[in-house]
Amino acid sequence: MLxxxxxxxxxxxxxxxxxxxxxxxxxxxxxxxxxAAGLLVYAGLIYFCFRFAKKxxxxxxxxxxxxxxxxxxxxxxxxxxxxxxVLSIPLFDEVSHPPADAPEIFVVGxxxxxxxxxPNGVREINELHxxxxxxxxxxxxxxxxxxxxxxPAFRNKIDAVPGRYVSTWxxxxxxxxxxxxxDQYCGQGHSQMVGRVHVMSTEDYTAWLEGHKTDxxxxxxxxxxxxxxxxHGQQLFFKxxxxxxxxxxxxxxxxxxxxxxxxxEGLYGSIVPVEGGRSVTADTGYLRESIRNxxxxxxxxxxxxxxxxxxxxxxxxxxxxVVAYIQYLKQGKLPKRTSQDAAPVGAPNVxxxxxxxxxxxxxxxxxxxxxxxxxxxxxxxxxxx
Amino acid sequence: xxxxxxxxxxxxxxxxxxxxxxxxxxxxxxxDGPPKVHYxxxxxxxxxxxxxxxxxxxxxxxxxxxxxxxxCGGIAAGLVRLNLIQPYGAILELxxxxxxxxxxxxIMLFLFLIPVxxxxxxxxxxxxxxxxxxMAFPKLNLxxxxxxxxxxxFFIAALLFxxxxxxxxxxxxxSSKYSHTNVLAAGLGVFITGFSSILTGLNxxxxxxxxxxxxxxxxxxxxxxxxxxxxxxxxxxxTPVLAMAVCLLxxxxxxQVGIFDxxxxxxxxxxxxxxxYYSHPAVYIMILPGMGVIxxxxxxxxxxxxxxxKAVAWSSVGIAVVGFLVWGHHxxxxxxGIYLGLVFSVLTMLVAIPxxxxxxxxxxxxxxxxxxxxxxxxxxxxxIVLFTIGGLTGLFLGIIGTDIxxxxxxxxxxxxxxxxxxxxxxxxxxxxxxxxxxxTGKMYxxxxxxxxxxIMLVGFSLTFLPQFIAGYHGLPRRYPYYPVExxxxxxxxxxxxxxxxxxxxxxxxxxPLSLFFGRNAGANPWRATGLEWQTPSPPTPHNFEELPIxxxxxxxxxxxxxxxxxxxxxxEVTKGESGGH
Numbered sequence: 001m002l003x004x005x006x007x008x009x010x011x012x013x014x015x016x017x018x019x020x021x022x023x024x025x026x027x028x029x030x031x032x033x034x035x036a037a038g039l040l041v042y043a044g045l046i047y048f049c050f051r052f053a054k055k056x057x058x059x060x061x062x063x064x065x066x067x068x069x070x071x072x073x074x075x076x077x078x079x080x081x082x083x084x085x086v087l088s089i090p091l092f093d094e095v096s097h098p099p100a101d102a103p104e105i106f107v108v109g110x111x112x113x114x115x116x117x118x119p120n121g122v123r124e125i126n127e128l129h130x131x132x133x134x135x136x137x138x139x140x141x142x143x144x145x146x147x148x149x150x151x152p153a154f155r156n157k158i159d160a161v162p163g164r165y166v167s168t169w170x171x172x173x174x175x176x177x178x179x180x181x182x183d184q185y186c187g188q189g190h191s192q193m194v195g196r197v198h199v200m201s202t203e204d205y206t207a208w209l210e211g212h213k214t215d216x217x218x219x220x221x222x223x224x225x226x227x228x229x230x231x232h233g234q235q236l237f238f239k240x241x242x243x244x245x246x247x248x249x250x251x252x253x254x255x256x257x258x259x260x261x262x263x264x265e266g267l268y269g270s271i272v273p274v275e276g277g278r279s280v281t282a283d284t285g286y287l288r289e290s291i292r293n294x295x296x297x298x299x300x301x302x303x304x305x306x307x308x309x310x311x312x313x314x315x316x317x318x319x320x321x322v323v324a325y326i327q328y329l330k331q332g333k334l335p336k337r338t339s340q341d342a343a344p345v346g347a348p349n350v351x352x353x354x355x356x357x358x359x360x361x362x363x364x365x366x367x368x369x370x371x372x373x374x375x376x377x378x379x380x381x382x383x384x385x
Numbered sequence: 386x387x388x389x390x391x392x393x394x395x396x397x398x399x400x401x402x403x404x405x406x407x408x409x410x411x412x413x414x415x416x417d418g419p420p421k422v423h424y425x426x427x428x429x430x431x432x433x434x435x436x437x438x439x440x441x442x443x444x445x446x447x448x449x450x451x452x453x454x455x456x457c458g459g460i461a462a463g464l465v466r467l468n469l470i471q472p473y474g475a476i477l478e479l480x481x482x483x484x485x486x487x488x489x490x491x492i493m494l495f496l497f498l499i500p501v502x503x504x505x506x507x508x509x510x511x512x513x514x515x516x517x518x519x520m521a522f523p524k525l526n527l528x529x530x531x532x533x534x535x536x537x538x539f540f541i542a543a544l545l546f547x548x549x550x551x552x553x554x555x556x557x558x559x560s561s562k563y564s565h566t567n568v569l570a571a572g573l574g575v576f577i578t579g580f581s582s583i584l585t586g587l588n589x590x591x592x593x594x595x596x597x598x599x600x601x602x603x604x605x606x607x608x609x610x611x612x613x614x615x616x617x618x619x620x621x622x623x624t625p626v627l628a629m630a631v632c633l634l635x636x637x638x639x640x641q642v643g644i645f646d647x648x649x650x651x652x653x654x655x656x657x658x659x660x661x662y663y664s665h666p667a668v669y670i671m672i673l674p675g676m677g678v679i680x681x682x683x684x685x686x687x688x689x690x691x692x693x694x695k696a697v698a699w700s701s702v703g704i705a706v707v708g709f710l711v712w713g714h715h716x717x718x719x720x721x722g723i724y725l726g727l728v729f730s731v732l733t734m735l736v737a738i739p740x741x742x743x744x745x746x747x748x749x750x751x752x753x754x755x756x757x758x759x760x761x762x763x764x765x766x767x768x769i770v771l772f773t774i775g776g777l778t779g780l781f782l783g784i785i786g787t788d789i790x791x792x793x794x795x796x797x798x799x800x801x802x803x804x805x806x807x808x809x810x811x812x813x814x815x816x817x818x819x820x821x822x823x824x825t826g827k828m829y830x831x832x833x834x835x836x837x838x839x840i841m842l843v844g845f846s847l848t849f850l851p852q853f854i855a856g857y858h859g860l861p862r863r864y865p866y867y868p869v870e871x872x873x874x875x876x877x878x879x880x881x882x883x884x885x886x887x888x889x890x891x892x893x894x895x896x897p898l899s900l901f902f903g904r905n906a907g908a909n910p911w912r913a914t915g916l917e918w919q920t921p922s923p924p925t926p927h928n929f930e931e932l933p934i935x936x937x938x939x940x941x942x943x944x945x946x947x948x949x950x951x952x953x954x955x956x957e958v959t960k961g962e963s964g965g966h
Contacts (some may be wrong), residue, residue, distance in 0.1 A: 042773070
């Protein structure tokens, strides 16, 4: 490592999270043990090579082996190897379980860039601004091939697998700018799929956020703050006509009522009984799967009538927004539509629709293909939460 | 220990007139030239080679293309290393770089490391070591060479005409949907060579079971045979899974059937499971035969019994078995599940133990020996030095906690090359140099072969030690462009690779030269005990004139025998007479 310093690299790579420090301790422990073991072998090798080099008239001994020695050098390495494993469990546990209250940043990899979306709606490409001392949960997925979202200074790395959500988390504690690498080979531009993570002090971070704010006041209470991921999700929830079936209207006469599909309020995190007698926790992965491939796990008691939404209809990024919205939907949060919200197409009980469209009704209409992007430009999102 | 001492006393009485196989004709002496008729000259012409069913000739048939493939893979590696001396690429475009590293990885793994020792030394020496005249199925043996050549040619053609840019791991959906290169053709090549691997494995297992000479019990098998046996088991059980994975990949690519691509309803992790179910055991297919060679060489040059024969033999089998259960350690970060990851991690710790046991046993074998340092022994020492590092750094990657940061960085590259080049390549060189006099009847240059061993060791270390540091600092693998702070590390690596390249070129010069200018090696230039050394060099067409009868465990160098009563190796004795240069 001393060698490294003279050759353009720092003596020891930067550590910008507590996890990185924990990681390095385990690394140093394993390094110490393996170095000692390696030196032991080398010492034996060198000593024997000189001591038992051929001498004129020398006679070799006839040694067949020793059970005692075999046992010793099986048991001692085994004990050390197991100690490595045991010590690494808490480390892996730490990295796999984000704090419950950590805000979630949604990262989508695509050939060849990283798109980040903060919970407050700020979106970035290949740049990630984080606040010092604040834990964030990072959920990663991919639009196309497998990528890997790695930040060496955080000693953290996670595969971005298409069709899956995988989560990790960071609590950066050191202000600075660090590399983001794509670590999983993803094609021609693999080595350009890099970025920077900026860890900022609270003041700097607030100032940075200010730059991304608009004047538009958020509406507290019954709807997500403007510009947040959940807010975008809500727009999509109307636009894709999810609300036609997933609502809180119980009217046996109306085709557009929740008699056709579960009300999603409070769904996130609950236990869902599925057809076949099993039950699953409604986590982000389940939500995602139920939109992309609704037949995979059908909520028991409901007819399997939900159409699948392919990537042509809902991009990974938009899907993340819808999922964020469903997470937001606590009991009673499902909106009464007002003029502030995008007009739901063919939604039931339209009180003051913005004059939008004729109502396609039963069966649940096919979503309009593509182009469902919310109109607001990237830099005019409402920040702060 | 007590029992072994008693055994020694028993044996010493009867040993004086004992040669290893007392019923054979008196062994040829070293001063004899090659026999009048041997396997190389008993028939001539292309057809006599292309239609041969002689396991020795088939071994040579493997040797020649394997050497060419190694050079192809080496040239690709050279391009990669040369490109990396500048942070934005010195010579190659991005997609050229991707094709170059894929060519390097796939050629070296599928067309060199997997077949090299089983194909050459396995074919040539397994029958001779167990006292057989040929493999159990000589025609199948030739067929498996043809299958392999067909697959290899297909593969090389796919690389030459269009190339392949998926990396040797072929991960979908990149390989099934996004790559515009010859995935199908290359996959078909891998698919075909896989059959050769299965057939060779089958043949070796049958040979070991059925063709052993009288007295050649399982406990007397040379450890190279044990290693080949373990390797063959893996080849038979694991290779079909690779074939399945490749077939499914092709199905998806051609017919758009959703198997791995999530947009079609598939699961990309399924491919990784199938691929590593083969490819992790495959690294043991690569290294186990190398470990086998080490046993033969280290005992011979330290004039010792192997320390702990049973431990070494069973550790080969242990590696083969447990090696099937650890594939998931390549997928810790892919979201395969926390508990699954933990299970694979602890199993990986288990599979590390037999490898450690082997290293300890080899080192202990040197104790109390009379060690000489000809080229094969220098390669073995290089092997132990490098494989120790390779094995220990593997722990960092197998421990689920430490893998998080090191996954897919240069640390992995360095670890893998330490085991595969530092381990397997050095073992192959050791084996090639050890058995060259037996295979050709000629002795190569002592000086240049020792120089080659030293140069390879120095070049190798300079290439790959800096990569551990770069990897810990986070440099990802397969990056043609990289942050500028990593430039010095890459320049060091490239410098080392250059030295290494010279090292590999040296045997390519002095070994062929020895065919014309080398002195006759004699039957047993190293004074080794194995049955393969009890035949003239080059061996006669049917190996043994009489059926050998085995009365000893292998590696009884410490027992007084005809050879051991003379001082030193024949090679030293006759060194002055005719230069081998």
